[in-house]
Amino acid sequence: xxxxxxxxxxxxxxxxxxxxxxxxxxxxxxxxxxxxxxxxxxxxxxxxxxxxxxxxxxxxxxxxxxxxxxxxxxxxxxxxxxxxxxxxxxxxxxxxxxxxxxxxxxxxxxxxxxxxxxxxxxxxxxxxxxxxxxxxxxxxxxxxxxxxxxxxxxxxxxxxxxxxxxxxxxxxxxxxxxxxxxxxxxxxxxxxxxxxxxxxxxxxxxxxxxxxxxxxxxxxxxxxxxxxxxxxxxxxxxxxxxxxxxxxxxxxxxxxxxxxxxxxxxxxxxxxxxxxxxxxxxxxxxxxxxxxxxxxxxxxxxxxxxxxxxxxxxxxxxxxxxxxxxxxxxxxxxxxxxxxxxxxxxxxxxxxxxxxxxxxxxxxxxxxxxxxxxxxxxxxxxxxxxxxxxxxxxxxxxxxxxxxxxxxxxxxxxxxxxxxxxxxxxxxxxxxxxxxxxxxxxxxxxxxxxxxxxxxxxxxxxxxxxxxxxxxxxxxxxxxxxxxxxxxxxxxxxxxxxxxxxxxxx
Amino acid sequence: xxxxxxxxxxxxxxxxxxxxxxxxxxxxxxxxxxxxxxxxxxxxxxxxxxxxxxxxxxxxxxxxxxxxxxxxxxxxxxxxxxxxxxxxxxxxxxxxxxxxxxxxxxxxxxxxxxxxxxxxxxxxxxxxxxxxxxxxxxxxxxxxxxxxxxxxxxxxxxxxxxxxxxxxxxxxxxxxxxxxxxxxxxxxxxxxxxxxxxxxxxxxxxxxxxxxxxxxxxxxxxxxxxxxxxxxxxxxxxxxxxxxxxxxxxxxxxxxxxxxxxxxxxxxxxxxxxxxxxxxxxxxxxxxxxxxxxxxxxxxxxxxxxxxxxxxxxxxxxxxxxxxx
Numbered sequence: 001x002x003x004x005x006x007x008x009x010x011x012x013x014x015x016x017x018x019x020x021x022x023x024x025x026x027x028x029x030x031x032x033x034x035x036x037x038x039x040x041x042x043x044x045x046x047x048x049x050x051x052x053x054x055x056x057x058x059x060x061x062x063x064x065x066x067x068x069x070x071x072x073x074x075x076x077x078x079x080x081x082x083x084x085x086x087x088x089x090x091x092x093x094x095x096x097x098x099x100x101x102x103x104x105x106x107x108x109x110x111x112x113x114x115x116x117x118x119x120x121x122x123x124x125x126x127x128x129x130x131x132x133x134x135x136x137x138x139x140x141x142x143x144x145x146x147x148x149x150x151x152x153x154x155x156x157x158x159x160x161x162x163x164x165x166x167x168x169x170x171x172x173x174x175x176x177x178x179x180x181x182x183x184x185x186x187x188x189x190x191x192x193x194x195x196x197x198x199x200x201x202x203x204x205x206x207x208x209x210x211x212x213x214x215x216x217x218x219x220x221x222x223x224x225x226x227x228x229x230x231x232x233x234x235x236x237x238x239x240x241x242x243x244x245x246x247x248x249x250x251x252x253x254x255x256x257x258x259x260x261x262x263x264x265x266x267x268x269x270x271x272x273x274x275x276x277x278x279x280x281x282x283x284x285x286x287x288x289x290x291x292x293x294x295x296x297x298x299x300x301x302x303x304x305x306x307x308x309x310x311x312x313x314x315x316x317x318x319x320x321x322x323x324x325x326x327x328x329x330x331x332x333x334x335x336x337x338x339x340x341x342x343x344x345x346x347x348x349x350x351x352x353x354x355x356x357x358x359x360x361x362x363x364x365x366x367x368x369x370x371x372x373x374x375x376x377x378x379x380x381x382x383x384x385x386x387x388x389x390x391x392x393x394x395x396x397x398x399x400x401x402x403x404x405x406x407x408x409x410x411x412x413x414x415x416x417x418x419x420x421x422x423x424x425x426x427x428x429x430x431x432x433x434x435x436x437x438x439x440x441x442x443x444x445x446x447x448x449x450x451x452x453x454x455x456x457x458x459x460x461x462x463x464x465x466x467x468x469x470x471x472x473x474x475x476x477x478x479x480x481x482x483x484x485x486x487x488x489x490x491x492x493x494x495x496x497x498x499x500x501x502x503x504x505x506x
Numbered sequence: 507x508x509x510x511x512x513x514x515x516x517x518x519x520x521x522x523x524x525x526x527x528x529x530x531x532x533x534x535x536x537x538x539x540x541x542x543x544x545x546x547x548x549x550x551x552x553x554x555x556x557x558x559x560x561x562x563x564x565x566x567x568x569x570x571x572x573x574x575x576x577x578x579x580x581x582x583x584x585x586x587x588x589x590x591x592x593x594x595x596x597x598x599x600x601x602x603x604x605x606x607x608x609x610x611x612x613x614x615x616x617x618x619x620x621x622x623x624x625x626x627x628x629x630x631x632x633x634x635x636x637x638x639x640x641x642x643x644x645x646x647x648x649x650x651x652x653x654x655x656x657x658x659x660x661x662x663x664x665x666x667x668x669x670x671x672x673x674x675x676x677x678x679x680x681x682x683x684x685x686x687x688x689x690x691x692x693x694x695x696x697x698x699x700x701x702x703x704x705x706x707x708x709x710x711x712x713x714x715x716x717x718x719x720x721x722x723x724x725x726x727x728x729x730x731x732x733x734x735x736x737x738x739x740x741x742x743x744x745x746x747x748x749x750x751x752x753x754x755x756x757x758x759x760x761x762x763x764x765x766x767x768x769x770x771x772x773x774x775x776x777x778x779x780x781x782x783x784x785x786x787x788x789x790x791x792x793x794x795x796x797x798x799x800x801x802x803x804x805x806x807x808x809x810x811x812x813x814x815x816x817x818x819x820x821x822x823x824x825x826x827x828x829x830x831x
Contacts, residue, residue, distance in 0.1 A: 088710030090703045092772040097699055101714035105696035112694050140772055 002028040002063060002079070002165050002197070004049075009058030011044050018044040021058065022223040024216045028165050028197040031188060033212035033229075035203055037241055037459070040218040042201050046170055049199075050082050051075035079165040081155040083172055089139050089147050096121035096135035099154035124156040127194075128187050145180020148172060149187055167191060168199045173207060174293045185211055203241070205234050205493060217241055238490060249437060250465030251444040256285050263452045264304075264421050268313035271303035277313075277478035279471055281421065281452045286443065288463035288484070289456040291473030292496050297456040298339055300473065301423040304454070305329050305336040317420065330359045335414035337407075339425040339456075345410045348399040352391055353380030355398055356413045363417070383412035388438050404435025411442060422446065424455045428462060440466060460489045472496065515818045516768035520786050523811075527793035534796060538672060548788035549681035550575075550736040550743070555759040555780050556681075556688045557732025560725050561621075562763050562775040563692060564705045566614060568729045569625040571759060573633035574606050575737030575752025580636045582738055583645035583747035592654055600734050606632060607730015608723065615722035629756075636749035646746030655745030677739050684732065688777045691728075701725055702774070761812050762787055768819035 004026045011019040019041045026032045036042050047053045048060065054070035061067060062078050089098050097105075099121045106116035121135035130149055139147060155164045169188075173181040188198055188211060202208055208215055209229070216226040217240040224240045262280040269277040274296050281287055291297045302308045304315060306329040315322040322332050330336075338344035346355055357376040362368050364375045380394035387408045391401060398406055407427065414422055427443070428436045443466060447453050457463050463470055464484055471481045472495050480495065527535045534540055554571050561568050578599040585595035606628065613624040661676040692698035700721055703711045712718050736755060741747045765786055766779030790811065794804045 088707060088713055090706030090710060092706050092774045093699070093702055097703075101703060101711065101716065105699060107696060110695065111690070112696055112699065138772065 004078075004080075004166055004197075005061045006045070006049075007059050007061065009045070009048060009055040009060065011048065011053065011056050017221050019048075019055070019218075020221045022218060022221070023058075024223065024226055026166060026197050026199050029192055029195055030213040031192060031198045031200050031211050033208040033215040034199055034201045034218070035208060035215055035237060035241055036218035036224075037203065037461075040241075041221040042218060043170070044221075045218070046082070046168060046201065049075065049080060049168055079163060081164045081167050083148065083151055083167060083169045089151065091140045092138060094136050094138050095125075095133060095142070095150055098139050098150060099124065099135070099157055101154070103154075103157050120157055121153075124153045125150075127156055128153050128190050130187070143177070143180055145176045145183060148176070148180075149183060152187055152191075164196065166197045166199065168201070170201045171203075172200075173202065173204065177294070181207070205238065206497065208237070209234055235490065249461075250440055253286075253466075253468060254284070254444070254448050256282055256468060260284070263318060265316040265319070266304070266313070267316065269303060269310065269315060270312035271299075271308045271310045273476045274299055274303050274308070274478075275476040277303075277471075279478060279481060281454065283420075283450045283452055284447050285469070286447050286453045286455065286467045287481075288467030288470040289454060289473060290460070290463050290470050290492060290496070293458070295473040295496070296476040297458075297473050298425045299476070300471075300478065301336065301425050301454060301456050304421075305334055305423055307336075330417065330419075333417075333420035334423060335359075335417060335419035335421070336423045337410045337414050337425060337427055339429070341403075341406050341410055346398045346406055349397055351395045351397060352384065352389065352401075352409055352412075353377045353394040355409050356380045356383050356394075356416055358413060360413075360417050379416055380412070383416050386415065387412045387442055402435070404431040404439075407431050407435065407439065408442075411439065415446065420452060422451055422453045424453065424457075426457055426459075427455060428457075428459065460492055464489065464492065516765070516815055519811075519815055519818075520782065523786060523789060523793075527789065527796075531793065531796050535793060538667060540792065542672065542674065542678070544785075544788045544792045545678045545681075546675040546743075547792065548784050549675070549677040550739045551755060551758055551762065551787070552681040552781060552784050553684045553732050553736040553739065554755045555762040555784050556685045556777050557729045557735075558759045559763055559766075559775045559777045559780045560688060560692065560701065560728040560732075562705075562760075563698075563701045564722060564725060565708070566621040566722065566725075567625070567760060568607075568610060568621065568726060568733075569756055570606065570610060570629040570632055571729060571733035571736075572753040572756035573629045573636060574603055574730060574733035575740060575755050576747075576749050577606070577632045577636040577639075577752075578603050578734035578737035579741035579747035579751060580640045580645070580749055582741060583650060584639050586651055586654070587645065587649050592651055596738055599738055600731055603731045603734020603737075604727055605730070606734070607727040610730060611723035611726030614726065615719050633749065633753075640747070640749050642749060644746055644748035650741075650745050650747075654742055658739065658743040658745075677743065680739065684735065685777060685781055688728070688732075692777055697721070705774070758787060764816050765812060768815050773819065 006022065006024050008021045008023050009019055010017070010021055022041065022045060024032070034042055034045070048055050051070050051072040051074055059066050067074060067078055090101070096118045100117060106113045106120060118135045122131070125131060125133050125135065128149065130153055133142070133146060133150065139150070142150065152167070155167070172184060176184065188200070192198060200208070200212060212229050214226060214228045215232070215237055217224040217237060219241060260282045263283050264281040266277055266279045277300055279287065289297050289300055299308060303310060306324045306326040310324050315324070317332055317334070322329060322334070342348060347358070353376050357364055357379060360379070361371070364372055364379060366372050377394055384391070384394055389408045389412065390405050398409060401409065424443070428439055431439065443453055443455070455463065455467060464487060467484050469481050470484055470487070470492065472479050474496070482495070554575065558568060558571060581602050582595045582599040585598055590598070610625055610628055613619045613628070614621050658675065658677050661673045661679065663671045664674045665672045692701065700711070700716050703714075703716060704718055704721060708718060733752070733755070737752045740751055744751070762783035763775050763780050765783030766781070767773050767775050769779045769782055770776050787808065790808055791804070794807060799807070
């Protein structure tokens with residue numbers, strides 16, 4: 001029986017110890033779940049297995065032989081295959097051609113042998129019971145789920161090199177609908193039946209409980225536990241995952257006056273993919289938005305800031321209908337911190353002050369026309385102090401800053417216009433714990449000063465620790481709003497699935 | 507409805523253009539002689555656009571093709587002046603095209619300069635070289651071997667109409683051969699399929715072990731040779747060479763590929779679609795000329811039609827009307 005043994009591997013990036021002496025053993029024929037919160041070290045471990053990086057310490061071995069080289073080709077030769085959540089497929093080419101991206105095309109007389117190409121593809125698809133997929137159809141016609149299945153089937157096309165026996169799947173269901181995920185599970189079952197092993201990386205409890213044979217939990221780069229699923233339960237695993245004492249990470253919540261009028265009223269909002277949302281928000285209140293990936297968490301915020309056209313319903317700010325373009329939303333008192341700070345947020349090669357001033361240029365300009373560098377810098381200096389940006393000066397380029405400080409620049413931008421409603425999409429993703437702490441203080445301070453805050457996040461402790469109430473999104477619908485007091489992560493997770501109707505592709 | 511316009515709008519537009527001219531010019535437009543005429547007129551553009559498709563498949567493009575065409579013509583003509591044989595001069599001119607194309611490929615792919623910037627610079631370089639070699643003059647008359655000039659004017663007879671022989675011009679045959687060759691390369695070899703993969707998702711291609719740098723570099727060679735080839739066809743047709751005669755080819759060739767892309771399902775460049783694009787442009791030019799539309803107005807109309815075709819197909823793909831989907 002083939003076996004991959006990871007022994008005491010460590011990996012450090014700068015000052016961050018991403019992995020610290022982690023060991024685990026993955027056997028053929030088994031689904032081995034790897035769980036942990038964001039930043040637990042799952043991705044680092046995958047990069048080591050993929051041969052993209054070398055461990056600082058420790059070893060990775062196959063059947064007793066050590067695989068030392070940090071070389072993707074060696075890992076491939078060892079039979080490892082990686083299925084990433086971001087699918088790398090070529091939309092315009094056929095399924096069969098996509099399956100041959102990393103295999104040579106069969107040829108005859110130097111020309112592509114289309115028949116042999118389709119035949120090889122359909123044979124591989126059949127091995128996984130995917131005969132319903134036509135290898136000649138273009139990839140564009142497939143949903144994300146089927147595209148993933150095609151990628152998996154592609155690994156079965158025989159080529160020189162070792163047969164694949166271990167599949168590493170990184171959050172494979174993150175963008176899939178429920179039915180697509182079911183088809184993926186069937187394929188995983190088929191793979192293990194044929195003797196392959198799967199390292200299944202996820203933080204979704206129900207999937208893991210359903211499929212895995214054993215589960216390893218990482219936390220803050222440490223190996224916490226490896227258990228057979230028959231000896232454990234969801235509760236134990238969640239405790240292992242979240243074990244750190246979170247009481248001090250979050251500032252105490254302030255009470256809100258229940259009689260205070262609502263700043264923001266959302267009435268039957270419809271903005272595809274948001275199907276319906278109703279919520280009232282008071283000054284000083286922090287509302288969390290939770291839900292599975294694809295449930296419309298971030299899209300709700302995008303609809304409120306005007307980045308998705310509204311098809312129906314109303315957004316009322318101080319009882320006045322809010323206009324629906326992004327520019328008008330900023331002017332009316334909304335502020336938005338997008339999820340992808342590098343692509344949606346910052347102009348990375350521009351200075352901190354330019355980044356902060358961006359939505360406020362007209363207000364800062366003389367006679368609303370001529371740019372005033374001094375006023376921009378003055379604003380940036382002030383905001384930089386308020387949000388505790390660590391930089392040499394506000395003239396520093398944003399790509400020289402750490403993730404946490406980049407996020408603070410976006411906070412500075414959002415808060416500079418003295419907004420009434422602050423919209424935060426995954427505000428602490430990829431941010432170190434120290435900056436997280438400061439951002440949480442900042443959010444709490446602003447809300448104490450009367451700012452209404454909406455936070456969409458996949459980080460459950462964060463939602464529970466910060467928000468007064470949590471809105472749960474299901475399939476594009478704001479399904480329920482619940483008080484946070486007394487709520488646990490498990491309760492929240494259960495509500496994600498509760499009454500979850502068959503999902504519609506977002 | 508929007509889907510329908512996006513998918514078949516280009517095709518409907520093409521049929522409409524042809525129908526319009528057929529009705530407006532009942533006696534002259536839909537005749538074999540006129541279509542042979544159109545075919546000859548567009549043969550150079552066909553070659554440039556077909557080889558341009560090779561790089562556009564990867565999401566790149568080459569602005570230097572027009573000046574490369576001029577340069578190749580000038581190089582051949584200058585070598586005629588030096589009493590080179592026709593074959594030798596043509597081979598040399600094509601070698602210049604190959605070298606220029608590889609040079610473009612090197613800058614774009616190995617050095618990583620954006621194709622727009624890189625080929626804009628080589629456009630200027632090639633153009634300057636053409637002026638330098640020809641001393642800014644047109645080379646014509648007795649300096650050009652008769653056989654070279656005659657090639658474009660002759661061709662096999664394919665019948666007679668009204669007691670005049672119908673000749674299938676050699677240039678048209680050459681253009682067809684080039685289109686067929688490019689079609690084989692792009693659609694029937696793994697080389698071509700890898701180019702499509704690069705255009706579809708460069709990062710994915712790299713991760714799948716496709717040699718992106720080498721493929722991009724070599725693809726530009728096709729465009730360079732194609733441009734030189736078209737330049738020689740042009741020189742043969744007018745039996746002369748001057749340093750600006752190919753310049754008009756570049757924009758029209760890119761326009762033809764874009765027009766073709768509006769016909770394909772995924773909006774990808776394909777060489778047969780490019781051919782259709784070239785034909786539309788040729789038909790427009792021919793029809794509007796026959797209707798005695800002023801040549802300046804003709805340019806405005808052709809530009810507007812290209813814009814309309816590409817614009818319509820962008821609806822539904824583009825962001826502006828995304829909410830209506």
